[in-house]
Amino acid sequence: xxxxxxxxxxxxxxxxxxxxxxxxxxxxxxxxxxxxxxxxxxxxxxxxxxxxxxxxxxxxxxxxxxxxxxxxxxxxxxxxxxxxxxxxxxxxxxxxxxxxxxxxxxx
Numbered sequence: 621x622x623x624x625x626x627x628x629x630x631x632x633x634x635x636x637x638x639x640x641x642x643x644x645x646x647x648x649x650x651x652x653x654x655x656x657x658x659x660x661x662x663x664x665x666x667x668x669x670x671x672x673x674x675x676x677x678x679x680x681x682x683x684x685x686x687x688x689x690x691x692x693x694x695x696x697x698x699x700x701x702x703x704x705x706x707x708x709x710x711x712x713x714x715x716x717x718x719x720x721x722x723x724x725x726x727x
Contacts, residue, residue: 628723644676663713663724670706
């Protein structure tokens with residue numbers, strides 16, 4: 621992502637992301653997965669740090685996402701890997717809702 625820390629990007633209407641679901645959007649040429657966990661939004665770069673697969677196409681299990689390629693689990697709230705084969709965290713973003721719009725910025 622070429623944006624500097626602190627720059628907010630408007631990515632979607634807040635009501636486009638139902639509870640328990642994930643949607644992907646682009647923010648400054650980066651695919652970002654936005655997760656709605658019980659009404660709270662979280663955002664991760666949509667890339668598995670193990671092999672580059674798209675995380676948003678995986679299964680949400682509680683508060684983690686399972687990569688559909690090799691089964692690595694990542695904490696949705698932080699991007700931290702929870703089991704092999706991934707060992708590097710997924711970049712996470714801060715999320716806020718302003719006037720019904722979801723905005724994200726790099727942590």
